[in-house]
Amino acid sequence: MAQVTLNNVRKVYPNGFEAVKPASFAINDGEFVVLVGPSGCGKSTMLRMIAGLEDISSGELNIGDRVVNDVDPADRDIAMVFQNYALYPHMTVAKNIGYGLKNRKIPADQIAAKVQEAATMLNLTEYLDRKPSQLSGGQRQRVAMGRAIVRDPSLFLFDEPLSNLDAKLRNQMRIEIKALQRRLGVTSVYVTHDQVEAMTMADRIIVMNGGVIEQIGTPSEVYHSPASTFVASFMGAPPMNLLNGHAAGGRVRVGDHDLHHHDHDRPLTVGIRPEDIVPDTTGPLQINVSLIEELGAHRLLHGTLQDQAITIHVGKDHPVSTGPIYAAIKPNAVSLFDVESGMRL
Ligand code: ATP
Numbered sequence: 001m002a003q004v005t006l007n008n009v010r011k012v013y014p015n016g017f018e019a020v021k022p023a024s025f026a027i028n029d030g031e032f033v034v035l036v037g038p039s040g041c042g043k044s045t046m047l048r049m050i051a052g053l054e055d056i057s058s059g060e061l062n063i064g065d066r067v068v069n070d071v072d073p074a075d076r077d078i079a080m081v082f083q084n085y086a087l088y089p090h091m092t093v094a095k096n097i098g099y100g101l102k103n104r105k106i107p108a109d110q111i112a113a114k115v116q117e118a119a120t121m122l123n124l125t126e127y128l129d130r131k132p133s134q135l136s137g138g139q140r141q142r143v144a145m146g147r148a149i150v151r152d153p154s155l156f157l158f159d160e161p162l163s164n165l166d167a168k169l170r171n172q173m174r175i176e177i178k179a180l181q182r183r184l185g186v187t188s189v190y191v192t193h194d195q196v197e198a199m200t201m202a203d204r205i206i207v208m209n210g211g212v213i214e215q216i217g218t219p220s221e222v223y224h225s226p227a228s229t230f231v232a233s234f235m236g237a238p239p240m241n242l243l244n245g246h247a248a249g250g251r252v253r254v255g256d257h258d259l260h261h262h263d264h265d266r267p268l269t270v271g272i273r274p275e276d277i278v279p280d281t282t283g284p285l286q287i288n289v290s291l292i293e294e295l296g297a298h299r300l301l302h303g304t305l306q307d308q309a310i311t312i313h314v315g316k317d318h319p320v321s322t323g324p325i326y327a328a329i330k331p332n333a334v335s336l337f338d339v340e341s342g343m344r345l
Contacts, residue, residue, distance in 0.1 A: 002064050002077075002154035002187040003029050004050065009059035011045050019045040021211045022059060027204075030185045032178070036198035037208035038234065043191045044159060046208070050189060051157050052076050063155060076155070079148035083160040085140045087132040087147075094119070094128040097146040111150075118146040121180065138169045145180065156181065158190040162197065174201055195235050199223065207231050224273075226335060229342035232271045238300060238311050240335070241277070245270035252336065255306035257285055260334040268345065269337040274300065274313035276333035279320075283328030287312065292320055301325075 004027040011020040020042045027033045035043040048054035050061065052073035061068055068076055079100075087096050097118055098111045119125045122142040132140055141161060148156055161177070162170045178201045181188050192198055198205045199219045207214045207222060207230075215227035226232035232240040245254045246267050252260040254270055262268070277285070279301075287310060289303040299320055301312045312327060314320060336345040 005062040007060040012057040032188045032203045034190045034198040034202035035206045041208040042211040047191045078155040079151045079153040080157045081144050081161045085144040100151050114150045118149045137165050156188040229337050240271045243270045243308050271335035274311045276330045277312045280328040283326045285327045289322045
């Protein structure tokens with residue numbers, strides 16, 4: 001069992017900077033959890049603490065049924081895959097994949113069998129005698145994966161493993177990694193700043209901002225019910241529309257448009273995903289479209305709802321033109337946030 005549990009785990013660097021504020025969460029056995037957030041939010045620090053590459057300033061970290069705060073990285077039964085692959089340039093692919101096993105004094109025939117098995121899984125069998133410099137970026141990343149797999153760890157840790165690859169290869173590799181993780185069933189923690197990677201790969205996403213966990217949830221929860229305006233605008237491209245609104249008399253209004261129900265009388269921030277606003281000649285919203293962004297399979301219409309910027313996502317078959325259009329909001333598609341704190345209401 002490789003459940004990972006953090007109990008008020010905190011990181012203060014020697015210069016006094018608190019990179020991770022006390023964080024508590026549990027990762028289930030076999031789960032694929034993605035830590036996502038902007039540069040500097042503390043996600044790598046969190047991963048490095050789990051790996052044992054960084055001390056924990058306070059709190060308790062469990063992997064399986066052990067407290068590992070003071071356990072050496074080598075004794076945590078984990079395997080890490082890094083962005084820069086960390087391959088040995090002078091060794092063949094086979095030697096690179098088997099390196100960790102050789103260190104553990106495992107007999108050569110067993111190593112060869114494990115390397116062969118991993119290479120088959122990763123489509124690397126024809127490259128086993130090559131050096132890393134004779135491989136493409138995607139193949140190198142697979143070698144790094146192979147090295148992690150043969151160790152048969154109870155936990156995989158990934159630190160932005162795809163960020164050196166071009167967009168097309170990144171899409172392909174994220175499917176491969178996800179499929180492999182499913183097949184092996186190894187608990188995995190994956191760090192990225194790419195919200196698409198987070199959405200497509202994760203069983204659950206942990207969104208971080210400024211050393212704080214903003215939300216933990218399934219991709220669907222994080223996307224459709226963001227816990228804060230930060231999550232609403234970080235997850236999704238283009239981001240959720242965030243409009244200044246006001247609730248009064250049981251109605252939420254943006255300008256003179258009625259959008260939603262709410263019982264209290266207060267200013268609030270109204271969040272609506274671009275794809276939840278649909279052009280509709282009988283719809284209640286009048287939007288002035290100023291720019292059409294053509295994206296092949298769909299289009300983005302950028303414009304204003306009275307004086308506030310708004311973006312709508314429409315299918316490629318929908319006729320579009322600049323100027324005023326009418327639109328409706330899909331049912332249950334409105335998120336409301338407190339203006340001051342940004343937290344979901
Ligand atoms: P990125 O995506 O850019 O790698 P990140 O979210 O992974 O960012 P971390 O590397 O975890 O962020 O860093 C979190 C914060 O801690 C940053 O503000 C960083 O400057 C700071 N930090 C990292 N290492 C140290 C250190 N050794 N001493 C002091 N501050 C540090």
